[in-house]
Amino acid sequence: MNRRKFLVASAATSALCAVHSSAYAGLFEESQQAATPKERLSPALVEPTADQFREKLRRDPLRPRFHLLAKANWMNDPCAPRFFRGHYHMFFQSNPGAAVWGDMHWSHAISPDLIYWKHMPMALSPTPGSYDADGCFTGSVFPDGESATVLYTAVSRSTVALETIRGKGLREVQCLATSTDADLRIWKKLDKPVLDSPPPGLKITGFRDPCPWKDGDIWYLGLGSGFPHVGGAVLLYRSTDGRNWTYLHPLAQGNSPADTGEMWECPDFFPVGDKHVLLYSAKHKVHWDVGTFDRRELLFHSETRGLLDHGSYYAAKSMVDAKGRRILWGWVEETRSAEECVAAGWAGAMALPRVLTLGSDNELRMEVLPEFHSLRHNVQSWQKADSTETVATALANLPIQTRAGMVVCTFKAGERAFGLELGASGQSAPLFAIKYDNAIGKPSVTIADQTLPLSPDRDGISTLNLWMDGSVIETFVDNKAAMTARCYAPSSGDLHLAWSGETAALKSLTVSGVTPISDDRLTT
Ligand code: DQQ
Numbered sequence: 231m232n233r234r235k236f237l238v239a240s241a242a243t244s245a246l247c248a249v250h251s252s253a254y255a256g257l258f259e260e261s262q263q264a265a266t267p268k269e270r271l272s273p274a275l276v277e278p279t280a281d282q283f284r285e286k287l288r289r290d291p292l293r294p295r296f297h298l299l300a301k302a303n304w305m306n307d308p309c310a311p312r313f314f315r316g317h318y319h320m321f322f323q324s325n326p327g328a329a330v331w332g333d334m335h336w337s338h339a340i341s342p343d344l345i346y347w348k349h350m351p352m353a354l355s356p357t358p359g360s361y362d363a364d365g366c367f368t369g370s371v372f373p374d375g376e377s378a379t380v381l382y383t384a385v386s387r388s389t390v391a392l393e394t395i396r397g398k399g400l401r402e403v404q405c406l407a408t409s410t411d412a413d414l415r416i417w418k419k420l421d422k423p424v425l426d427s428p429p430p431g432l433k434i435t436g437f438r439d440p441c442p443w444k445d446g447d448i449w450y451l452g453l454g455s456g457f458p459h460v461g462g463a464v465l466l467y468r469s470t471d472g473r474n475w476t477y478l479h480p481l482a483q484g485n486s487p488a489d490t491g492e493m494w495e496c497p498d499f500f501p502v503g504d505k506h507v508l509l510y511s512a513k514h515k516v517h518w519d520v521g522t523f524d525r526r527e528l529l530f531h532s533e534t535r536g537l538l539d540h541g542s543y544y545a546a547k548s549m550v551d552a553k554g555r556r557i558l559w560g561w562v563e564e565t566r567s568a569e570e571c572v573a574a575g576w577a578g579a580m581a582l583p584r585v586l587t588l589g590s591d592n593e594l595r596m597e598v599l600p601e602f603h604s605l606r607h608n609v610q611s612w613q614k615a616d617s618t619e620t621v622a623t624a625l626a627n628l629p630i631q632t633r634a635g636m637v638v639c640t641f642k643a644g645e646r647a648f649g650l651e652l653g654a655s656g657q658s659a660p661l662f663a664i665k666y667d668n669a670i671g672k673p674s675v676t677i678a679d680q681t682l683p684l685s686p687d688r689d690g691i692s693t694l695n696l697w698m699d700g701s702v703i704e705t706f707v708d709n710k711a712a713m714t715a716r717c718y719a720p721s722s723g724d725l726h727l728a729w730s731g732e733t734a735a736l737k738s739l740t741v742s743g744v745t746p747i748s749d750d751r752l753t754t
Contacts, residue, residue: 286575288750292701292718295634295746296605297562298347298580300337303329304571305578307368307496307545308559309336310380313552318344319414320559321353321380322580323368329571334365336382340413344551344583344599346747353417354382354407361386361403361423368496368545369404373444374472378409381451383438384423394428394437402437403427404453406473425451429465429477433458435493437465442472443499445525452481452497454510461485462494462512466528482508482519482530490517496545499523499530502556502588506530509538509546516546516560520592534592540680541714543581558584558596562702565716579702581714589710597709598697606636606742613738621729621736628741629724630698636744637696637727640737641666643673643684648731650694652703654721660728661719662703664694666735675707682711691737698725699744 287293287302299305304325311320317340324337336354339347354366362384369382381404388401395402403423409416428437439454441464449469456462461484467475481499484490491512498509506523508530509516516539519532538546539560546560562579564571571577584596612624630637630652639650647667651660665676666684673684675694685708686692695706703715729736 283575284750290574290576290700291633291721292574293576294579294699294702295632295748296345296602296744297582297699297702298339300324300576300578301349302576303327304331304576305337305580306331306561306563308547308561308580309368309382310371311547311549311557311559312371313549314378314414315412317342317413318551320347320580322561326352329575329577330568334367334385336366336369336380338414343601344557345601345605350413351415353409353414354380354419357419360384360419361405361426362419363387364400367402368439368547370439370441370498370547371549372406372442372472373449378414380407380417381405381424381440381442382407383440385438392427394434396435404440404451424473425453425467425475428455434465435462436495439496441497441499450528451475452499454493454495454497455480456484456491456493458492459487460492461487462491462510464494464497464499464508464510464530468528478528481528482532484512489513496547498546498548500548500556502586505533505588505592507586507588507594508532509548511545514544514563515539516543518594520588520594536593538594538596539581539712539714540677540682541712542716543712543714548586556586557599558586560714562714562716566718570718581702582697582704584712593710595709596712597706598695598704602697602744603636605745605747607745609740609742611738611740621733625727625729625739628739629726630741631724631743633698633700633721633725634744634746635698635725636742637694637698638738638740639694639696640691640739641694641735642690642737643686643692644668644732644735646732646735648729648733648735651728651730652698652725653728654719654725655723657719657721661717661721661725662698662715664696664705677705677713678715680713682707682713684708685710697744 306323309321320339321336324335325333338350338353341347356362363386365385367383369380372379372381383402384405392401404425405423406420407417428434435456442451449472451467452464455465463480463483466478466481469475494510496511505520508519518538519535521532542563543560548558551557560581562581564577583599587595589595643666649665652662653660674681684692697704701718705713
């Protein structure tokens with residue numbers, strides 16, 4: 231496979247863009263027709279163990295050190311995360327041949343604790359001549375008792391009559407694959423799709439990303455879709471055997487293409503307490519709805535809604551962990567160009583796992599899996615502001631080394647503006663800044679161009695939790711609003727925090743390093 235072709239073909243850094251841009255068709259034409267699957271994999275890029283390439287990735291300060299990553303090249307959506315026979319399994323969309331979207335496979339990693347991961351052999355690869363010849367797209371665990379089965383979207387070239395990605399000559403069908411070995415190394419695909427076409431007569435914008443669940447003896451299946459000029463939708467199916475499916479109606483449907491798009495990707499539907507949560511991805515954002523699932527009508531009624539993350543975060547998918555907690559995963563998108571990704575040799579990361587709960591206001595709360603705090607080292611805390619000078623001196627003594635750190639900052643917003651900045655020595659502009667300004671008119675902070683609401687405690691205190699790892703910064707405001715930012719500014723040496731504006735607002739600050747989960751930024 232020629233690297234240049236990928237560059238030309240895939241200007242988009244997200245699958246969403248790729249799906250809807252002309253680059254998508256080009257990518258398939260160039261990458262799929264010219265070569266056999268083996269030839270498609272350029273050895274220089276595919277062999278991450280090749281010393282030179284490995285060393286380049288190991289030395290890249292922008293490559294995260296405690297996030298789950300692909301060994302090399304491109305990764306996107308989490309697929310079918312699950313706790314199975316004592317281990318966590320994560321599958322994710324990947325392109326083993328280049329650091330841009332294309333040639334979708336399912337990579338596989340295994341973990342004892344959701345922190346340390348080991349890469350496993352590729353779980354699903356496109357089978358030439360088959361339904362998934364042009365990609366094994368996103369899917370979920372099939373709830374089938376003790377067996378390990380996944381349901382995924384298979385993509386192949388098709389006639390206009392059968393295409394579901396309109397104008398692209400691509401057909402999406404839903405397929406099953408099962409593994410019988412203890413480590414889920416080997417996967418056997420069912421030879422026919424379990425769902426080979428959208429409901430007859432429906433004009434839809436896409437047909438992918440199955441999310442099945444079981445209620446008693448009945449299986450249900452939500453599928454990402456939508457209606458042109460109307461809105462995105464989750465199509466609902468029912469089955470008594472998990473193989474033969476009957477279409478019912480949209481489980482939920484959008485009505486504002488400008489806000490929530492015409493195509494809902496990666497739906498996820500699950501109970502939390504006596505409510506249900508629906509997640510879907512559209513227009514580069516993950517949206518959440520909390521509401522009720524009417525079991526008689528088989529309809530979801532939304533009561534509250536919002537954005538799961540205001541930044542580079544997409545295609546969220548959840549699972550229940552060994553302790554019964556609802557864990558949320560998401561893909562950290564790149565915001566740099568395809569050329570830069572190719573030059574770096576990697577693109578995308580898995581966001582840190584977040585524990586999802588429901589607040590008494592029916593809105594979601596989230597925090598990074600508390601076990602991640604065990605990776606913190608050199609924890610230094612500082613309380614109370616006296617003067618601008620003491621704050622500046624204190625912060626100067628709290629460096630973040632190797633771009634891997636965690637910050638907890640509490641503050642009390644008042645009348646006057648202030649901000650927390652992260653900078654590199656020798657650079658005047660901060661790499662990253664969080665600002666509060668009462669002039670905005672509502673209690674909120676601004677990160678880059680995004681405004682995140684504050685939800686202070688009864689004493690008016692707000693808490694920022696910030697996890698920085700290479701070029702990824704995940705920030706949580708009052709455990710309610712989240713923003714995943716990408717920060718590619720070069721830096722050598724330590725990073726430093728600085729406080730600007732109203733000093734009295736700052737109540738406490740804790741800075742720590744975070745221990746890498748591997749020596750070489752290769753995850754394993
Ligand atoms: N990514 C997958 C699709 C999904 C999209 C393809 C979302 O299945 O809709 O890589 O990022």
